[in-house]
Amino acid sequence: MLEFSGQGARLAFVDEPAVGFDRGEPILLIHGFASNHAVNWFFPQWVKTLTEDGRRVIALDNRGHGRSQKFYAPADYAIPKMAEDCRRLLDYLDIENADVMGYSMGARIAAFLAKVHPDRARSIVLGGLGHHLINGAGLPLGIADAMEAPSAADLTDPMQLLFRSFAEATGSDLKAMAACIRGIRQHLSEDEARRIDVPVLVAVGTRDEVAGDPHRLAALFPAGEALEIPGRDHNRAVGDPVYKNGVLRFLAQRP
Template sequence: MHKFNSAGVEIAYEEAGEGFPILLIHGFASTGRVNWWDTGWVKTLTEAARRVITFDHRGHGESEKLYDPALYAAAEMAEDARRLLDHLGVAQADVMGYSMGARVAAFFTLAHPGRVRRAVFAGLASRMITGVGGAEAIARALEAPSREEVADPGAKAFRIFAEQTKSDREALAACIRSSRDRITADALAAIRVPVLVVAGEKDDVAGDVDTLVNAIPGARGVTLPGRNHMNAVGDRTYKQAVLDFLT
């Protein structure tokens, strides 16, 4: 992986393929590798003649670990994405985020509309507006001495996932306490680039697709039958919907 300095924070990133660039923004407790490479997304997009850029959020993967929740505001994480494009000399790209990455992608699109040609918000739909909740429970689960001490099933799932990705759980606890900033429907109404919203039918974390689609002028929506938050990311229907949207 390559690394660059994002206003004092070391951010790790990777690239593959050639063509119009697409920036992929991973979800909480994941990494660029786990979210996008291991699920076949990078292969799918490079075969579609795209230059694919992935990176690890601050506090995640190979990027620098920070332990102050104040350093994980979603708007600041969006600036990491913007600084990465600056570092690579990319003036404009398509942007796709999953879960927390969708929130970061939305902040990025709102702050820098000229840098985004098309945007995909996946794994986070109506709850981008209403909020997800449960951040403190997840943080405590991450900080618990062992997973057996975690009673909350939803929080425990994040603890297990963090262990599977060999994450720094203290850094993730700081992140989850700060990164779930809501975006109002009025703010989302200012988006003018084409947007695709994707979420699983059984994804309680994401919420319903239609609410977010209705908040963004001209947005399209896709609900993935039978999919939940964890198994939607590599879904074939999701991939085909994105390929159709981008072309």
């Protein structure tokens, strides 16, 4: 893995060239809460899919996650600050603009990147995040409590248990994850979403109880479209072929 520093944070990332090309068109991948670049993008074969499609893939470990620096204050995980990490990574790699795909928390970060720096995102894919980008503030705060519980065995709420087990499986720093949940509470207004004037694909599983309505969100963007991923919940939609094929089609058709 490679590293760069910005905003007082040491961040890890990978930069994978397109198969058969010198570099390929860049796409920035932003993973979800308690995940990392490998779990979100390498294990489900996203990097292979995109590099074989002629794309240069840049994927970072968000602050507090994976091999990036850990922080323990909620303010360090504000979504605008995490979006700036992504912008600084593009600067570091001398990339003027890129397609951007985020999943769940990563989708929220991608939306804020497009809002604040509209010239840097050529298009955005919001995976695992629907209208809760507008009317929700991320995962329930009870997830933070779950990260601080003595053990997963002490939890009875299904969602708390799900995310605590996932964080343990990915080797996440539980204290940092609790701070992250408490920090990523920012959302966009409908007017802010309407001003994101690049192609936007909103991809959500039909059994996803976390994301919110993809069609309602997609309708707000001037160039938005929704993609339903049949039969998939929040965690199982990531590597679905319908999602992958929809993204490849979207990237091929956007200007």
